[in-house]
Amino acid sequence: MGLTRRDVNHIFERLRSGVVPERGLDAFAVGIERQRAELGRVLDLAHAGEGVFKFLRGGYGCGKTFMSRLAVLDAQARGFATSFVVVSDNDLHFHRFDELYRKIVQELGTSSCPRGALADIVDRWIAKVENALVAAGANEEAPGFDAQVQKRIGEEITSLTGGKAPEDFARVLREIFALKQAGKGADAGALLSWLSGSGNVAAQQKKSAGIKGDITSAEALDYLHGLLEIVKAAGYKGLVIVIDEAETILRMRQDVRGKSLNGIRQICDAADRYHGLLWIFTGTPDFFDTKRGVAGLQPLHDRIRFLSQPGYVSLRQAQLELKPFDAGRLKEVALKLREIYPASDPPGLEARVTPEFIERLVREVTKGFGGDVGIVPRQFLRQLVNVFDLTIEFPEYDPEKQFKFEPQGTSDYEARKLEGKPPYDPEPGDDKGYPTTSVEF
Numbered sequence: 001m002g003l004t005r006r007d008v009n010h011i012f013e014r015l016r017s018g019v020v021p022e023r024g025l026d027a028f029a030v031g032i033e034r035q036r037a038e039l040g041r042v043l044d045l046a047h048a049g050e051g052v053f054k055f056l057r058g059g060y061g062c063g064k065t066f067m068s069r070l071a072v073l074d075a076q077a078r079g080f081a082t083s084f085v086v087v088s089d090n091d092l093h094f095h096r097f098d099e100l101y102r103k104i105v106q107e108l109g110t111s112s113c114p115r116g117a118l119a120d121i122v123d124r125w126i127a128k129v130e131n132a133l134v135a136a137g138a139n140e141e142a143p144g145f146d147a148q149v150q151k152r153i154g155e156e157i158t159s160l161t162g163g164k165a166p167e168d169f170a171r172v173l174r175e176i177f178a179l180k181q182a183g184k185g186a187d188a189g190a191l192l193s194w195l196s197g198s199g200n201v202a203a204q205q206k207k208s209a210g211i212k213g214d215i216t217s218a219e220a221l222d223y224l225h226g227l228l229e230i231v232k233a234a235g236y237k238g239l240v241i242v243i244d245e246a247e248t249i250l251r252m253r254q255d256v257r258g259k260s261l262n263g264i265r266q267i268c269d270a271a272d273r274y275h276g277l278l279w280i281f282t283g284t285p286d287f288f289d290t291k292r293g294v295a296g297l298q299p300l301h302d303r304i305r306f307l308s309q310p311g312y313v314s315l316r317q318a319q320l321e322l323k324p325f326d327a328g329r330l331k332e333v334a335l336k337l338r339e340i341y342p343a344s345d346p347p348g349l350e351a352r353v354t355p356e357f358i359e360r361l362v363r364e365v366t367k368g369f370g371g372d373v374g375i376v377p378r379q380f381l382r383q384l385v386n387v388f389d390l391t392i393e394f395p396e397y398d399p400e401k402q403f404k405f406e407p408q409g410t411s412d413y414e415a416r417k418l419e420g421k422p423p424y425d426p427e428p429g430d431d432k433g434y435p436t437t438s439v440e441f
Contacts, residue, residue, distance in 0.1 A: 028336040038315040053279040058322035064282040079237040095259030101220035102197030125234035160229035175209040238276030247287040258434035265300040296433035
């Protein structure tokens with residue numbers, strides 16, 4: 001499907017901010033065909049009912065977020081629901097599964113509802129429950145039809161989850177249906193918020209549904225299992241969950257790092273129980289290969305260890321390697337972006353932002369980061385789009401003569417690189433690793 005004007009505007013607004021766009025990525029995807037095909041293969045496995053995981057491995061700036069965003073779009077195009085979660089040391093502690101669950105549901109999306117799709121998915125599923133009753137001979141106009149639907153909701157949850165869903169999971173879904181039928185949309189919305197992991201639902205609204213407290217860390221992945229089954233029963237092929245920037249864990253306290261890595265280990269160990277769920281994690285080599293990261297937790301390291309032979313690396317192993325950008329690939333991306341840029345005078349833009357200027361831009365941005373072309377794509381694309389904008393806004397602007405590179409809006413990693421510092425501050429005991437423990441599960 002071609003790009004709409006809205007898509008194009010979205011792409012360039014995001015690039016101006018130094019952020020990966022959420023759609024339209026096909027238009028400037030370069031040099032990742034094999035990796036994209038491998039993610040397509042694991043999507044096929046999920047569609048066939050397997051529970052699978054994949055780790056995208058690559059240095060800063062090599063396109064992990066781009067690749068995972070593209071995987072989300074590919075998954076949605078193939079009929080999956082998705083969720084894209086960024087690890088944060090502010091509002092997502094990975095060892096707290098209730099926080100993880102809340103973020104997953106918050107970011108739940110489909111091709112028709114990019115974010116916050118839980119309500120739509122539940123409505124689609126309940127409609128299918130109603131249709132199945134009618135097809136079996138029930139009269140939807142009869143006074144007892146709503147009671148039949150509520151009864152069938154409970155039966156369906158038990159059947160779909162093998163009786164393993166928490167009691168409150170089915171109870172809340174039955175009550176959401178009843179409240180909507182009674183015209184109490186606000187109360188139904190409050191219970192949907194509770195099912196999303198919110199801790200801000202009024203006690204009276206919870207009491208009316210017969211539930212106590214909030215979803216706990218120990219219960220959260222059981223709720224995720226129930227949600228996965230609802231997603232599939234609503235007509236979706238499965239669920240894809242992206243956990244982006246797992247290397248953020250390296251900057252957390254040592255005890256939190258150990259718990260978070262054990263959380264990832266438990267998710268991998270339990271993956272085969274979640275039929276139709278694909279987990280995609282992204283991380284840097286430091287995250288995977290150092291004792292401060294995955295290599296410090298031996299069972300996880302053994303499970304997802306990166307394997308290579310001289311000159312050969314399989315794409316099918318747990319870690320999918322993404323190669324750093326080089327000058328040629330950056331130039332190709334730039335030319336694709338120039339082609340779709342919404343210029344009032346496309347020939348004028350092409351005449352002033354030439355392939356030769358783009359090559360110079362690559363050299364100058366790379367030089368500004370110590371000659372490491374692999375980490376410059378974000379800064380490069382911001383500078384490129386700014387040059388496009390200046391060229392269109394000011395007829396007298398000549399990028400060949402007037403462009404000067406100055407890093408703008410540098411990330412923490414870029415700032416440390418400019419200062420010659422490592423990605424994180426070393427700590428005593430970084431080489432000791434972590435004990436294998438069980439996070440509340």
